[in-house]
Amino acid sequence: MKVLMFAPEIALLLGVLSLFHLSLSSPTGDRARKIALVFAVGAVILGLLTLRLEGTIFFRAYQIDFFSQLIKLILALGLCAVLVIGRGLKGVREEVRPEYYLFLLSSTAGLMMLVSSVELLTLFLALELSSFSLYLLVPMRDESTGSRSQMEAAIKYILFGVVASGITLFGMSYLFGLTGTTYLAELLPALTIMLDRPAVLAGMAMVMAGFFFKLAIFPFHFWVPDVYQGASNDTTAFIASLPKVAAAAMLVRLASLVAAGNDTLVNLLMILAVLSMFYGNLSALVQKDLKRMLGFSGIAHAGFVLLGVLTLQEAGFAASLYYISGYLVMSLACFLVICNVSQNGENVLIEDLSGLHRRAPFLALILGVGMFALAGIPPFVGFMGKFMLLANALREGHLTLVILAALNTAIAIYYYLSVVRVAYTAEPEERPAVAIDGATKVVGLALLLLIVALGVMPTPALDMAAAAVRTFLL
Numbered sequence: 193m194k195v196l197m198f199a200p201e202i203a204l205l206l207g208v209l210s211l212f213h214l215s216l217s218s219p220t221g222d223r224a225r226k227i228a229l230v231f232a233v234g235a236v237i238l239g240l241l242t243l244r245l246e247g248t249i250f251f252r253a254y255q256i257d258f259f260s261q262l263i264k265l266i267l268a269l270g271l272c273a274v275l276v277i278g279r280g281l282k283g284v285r286e287e288v289r290p291e292y293y294l295f296l297l298s299s300t301a302g303l304m305m306l307v308s309s310v311e312l313l314t315l316f317l318a319l320e321l322s323s324f325s326l327y328l329l330v331p332m333r334d335e336s337t338g339s340r341s342q343m344e345a346a347i348k349y350i351l352f353g354v355v356a357s358g359i360t361l362f363g364m365s366y367l368f369g370l371t372g373t374t375y376l377a378e379l380l381p382a383l384t385i386m387l388d389r390p391a392v393l394a395g396m397a398m399v400m401a402g403f404f405f406k407l408a409i410f411p412f413h414f415w416v417p418d419v420y421q422g423a424s425n426d427t428t429a430f431i432a433s434l435p436k437v438a439a440a441a442m443l444v445r446l447a448s449l450v451a452a453g454n455d456t457l458v459n460l461l462m463i464l465a466v467l468s469m470f471y472g473n474l475s476a477l478v479q480k481d482l483k484r485m486l487g488f489s490g491i492a493h494a495g496f497v498l499l500g501v502l503t504l505q506e507a508g509f510a511a512s513l514y515y516i517s518g519y520l521v522m523s524l525a526c527f528l529v530i531c532n533v534s535q536n537g538e539n540v541l542i543e544d545l546s547g548l549h550r551r552a553p554f555l556a557l558i559l560g561v562g563m564f565a566l567a568g569i570p571p572f573v574g575f576m577g578k579f580m581l582l583a584n585a586l587r588e589g590h591l592t593l594v595i596l597a598a599l600n601t602a603i604a605i606y607y608y609l610s611v612v613r614v615a616y617t618a619e620p621e622e623r624p625a626v627a628i629d630g631a632t633k634v635v636g637l638a639l640l641l642l643i644v645a646l647g648v649m650p651t652p653a654l655d656m657a658a659a660a661v662r663t664f665l666l
Contacts, residue, residue, distance in 0.1 A: 197249055197256040199238040200264050204301040207231025208294055215290035225279060228293040232271045232300075239265035246663075252375065253311035259660040260308040263441045263513075267307075270434045270520055271300045276635045277528045278426030283333050283537030292332050296430060299325035303438040307445075312364045312374040312399075315442075319360070319402055322438070323353050326431060333424040334537060345415075345422025352415045356405035363398025366391055380449050393456050400446055406439035407494045408487075410468040417475075420487030425534055428483050429527035432490055433520045440497050440516040444509045447501045448665055461502035462593055468495030469600040476607050482530060482540045485607065486523070489566065492600060493519050499581040499590075499597060506665055508584040510657035515577035517653070518565070518646050522574060525562035525639040529555050532628050542611055547620025555626060558636045560612050565643050567608035568601045573646035580654065 195202070210227055243261045248254060274296070284292050302322030309315035331346035368374055370391060371382035386392050405412040420428050472492030479485035497519075500512030530540050532555055533548070549556040565572035578601060586594045628636075646653055 194247075194249055196242060197245055197247055198254075199242055200235045200261075200268060201301055201304050203231050203234040203238050204297045204304065207234075207297045208301065211290050211294040211297065215294065224290040224293045225275060225281070228297055229272065229275045231297065232268060232275055235268040235300075235304075236265065236272060239268050248310075250314070252377075253314040254305075254308050255310040256308060257660075257663040259441070259445075259663045262656065262660045263307040263437065264304045266437055266517055266520065267300055267303055267434055270437070270524065271296070271430075273524050273635055273639070274426070274430050274433070276631050277429055277524065277531050279629075279631065280531070281424075281426055281537075282531075282534060283424030283426065285332075285334050288332055292329065295325040295328050295332075299323075299329070299430075300434060303434060306438050307441050310376045312368065312376075316357075316361060316364065316402075319406075320357060322435065323357070323406075326435070327353060329427045329430070330419060330423045333422070333427070341418075342422040342424075345418045349415045349419050352412070353405065356402050356412055359398050360402035363395045363401065366395030367399065370395065376445070376449065383449055393460075396446065396449070396457060397460060400443060403439040403443045403446070404464070406435045407443070407497065408436075408468075408491045409464050409494050409498065410471050410491065413468070413471070413491045413494075416487040416491060417484050420483045420490075421481055421539060424537060425483070425527065425531045425539070428487075429524065429531065432486065432527065433523045436490070436494070437516050437520050440501075440512055443497075443501050444512055444661065445664060447504060448509070448661075458502050458504065461498050462590065465495040465498035465502065466593065466596050468492060468498070469597060473600050473603040473607075477603070479607075480541050480543070482526075482542050482545070482611070485542070485611075486526060489604065489607075490523070492604060493566075495600075496578060496581055496597065499585045499593070502590075503584050503588045505584065505588065506658060506661050508581075508588070509661040509665075510654055511577070511580040511584050513657040513660065514646075514650065514654050515581055517657075518573035518577045518643075521639055521642045521646070522562050522565045522572075525558050525636070525643065526566070528632065528636055528639065529559045529562070532632060533626055535624075542614055543618075544623070545611065545615045546618035546623060548615040548626075550625075551620050551623060552626035552628065554633065554636065555628065556615050558640060559615055561640055561643055563608040563612050565647070567605045569605070571647045572643050573650075574643075576647045576650045580650070 245256050247256050281289055299322045302318050305318035309318050327350045330349055331342050333342040371379050383392055408416045469492045472488045476485050476488035497512050497516055500508040534540050565574035568574045568578045582594050
């Protein structure tokens with residue numbers, strides 16, 4: 193029974209070992225992808241089987257509950273989608289593809305361990321496992337398509353990441369020094385009686401910094417545009433989706449530690465949310481590279497996630513989880529189009545989408561729905577997610593914040609719909625038709641249905657998110 197609690201992580205770790213063994217020979221990239229996909233599907237199945245398990249392992253440092261297992265299931269499904277979307281892996285050399293998939297699985301395993309970690313050192317180790325795998329994925333892009341910009345992006349990524357990790361570890365030392373424990377369950381009662389101490393706020397803010405970095409919250413966002421642009425399309429699809437889900441989940445768990453009330457922390461999160469939204473949206477307005485534009489827009493979406501976190505209430509936490517799950521689906525839909533439009537793994541400019549409705553009507557439909565959803569236009573999940581976040585923030589009395597967020601939504605509509613305009617109204621000129629295989633069509637259709645279903649029928653997803661949050665709030 194104890195082994196079953198760790199089953200999804202074991203599936204991915206076995207995949208890592210299999211790919212490591214495979215990399216010692218001279219395998220093909222297609223064989224490595226199939227092995228990775230088998231273990232990713234296995235993680236999905238085991239995630240479903242363990243969804244309702246509860247308990248602790250590893251001396252209470254690792255907690256299994258509905259919250260952690262739900263996030264793991266979302267991560268496993270996202271990994272499967274990334275593996276299908278990037279099945280061609282056009283931007284990565286054939287000889288390093290086994291190692292590429294190895295690091296992809298190990299990063300996802302680290303993210304899964306992260307959401308079950310309820311002890312500070314365990315949490316830090318899981319965070320580093322997921323991060324260092326990503327640092328190695330970025331420079332693995334083929335130089336013929338990356339123009340060596342991936343090397344600069346990787347250096348920036350690891351430097352900013354090391355700084356964020358150092359700040360997080362320093363914040364953990366504060367919390368340990370104040371409470372004498374590293375277990376989150378014991379931190380809560382100890383911190384509750386010390387909320388008026390500046391050291392408590394400083395410690396919490398520094399611990400959150402590591403997840404601000406993952407989520408690309410201002411001012412921990414500086415790595416985003418260069419990494420999105422420099423990494424291969426497939427790598428960017430992963431970085432832009434799965435780590436953000438785990439980071440949002442951990443921010444919710446950490447914010448629950450101060451749910452008893454701390455106006456200073458709420459004000460800090462409000463400032464970060466507003467700065468993230470304005471910086472991301474205003475910077476995205478002038479971008480020509482589609483991945484770089486999505487990178488800046490991701491910063492803005494991270495600001496929206498904070499709208500739910502800063503309420504410090506169950507409904508707000510659930511809305512944040514619902515929104516980040518919807519963002520995962522919307523982001524993957526857009527990157528599915530990018531990976532297929534790119535002929536040899538090169539970056540896709542917005543003008544490269546000209547006439548896409550003629551060259552690949554199904555891809556144009558996916559792109560249109562994805563962009564409409566990201567812009568927050570009904571009836572898609574982006575609209576309902578933003579509505580729930582704004583409603584919960586307004587319920588807590590943050591009227592000014594809601595007005596600023598609504599203004600940012602209006603700004604975002606311009607550049608998202610500009611992409612749709614190019615895809616549907618510009619002439620294709622000499623650009624060739626884009627062929628897509630059956631697996632890509634299936635995943636694309638699944639993403640479309642999820643974007644619509646989560647927007648039209650949000651109640652089941654919101655109820656599930658609320659039930660997950662309730663497991664650790666109680």
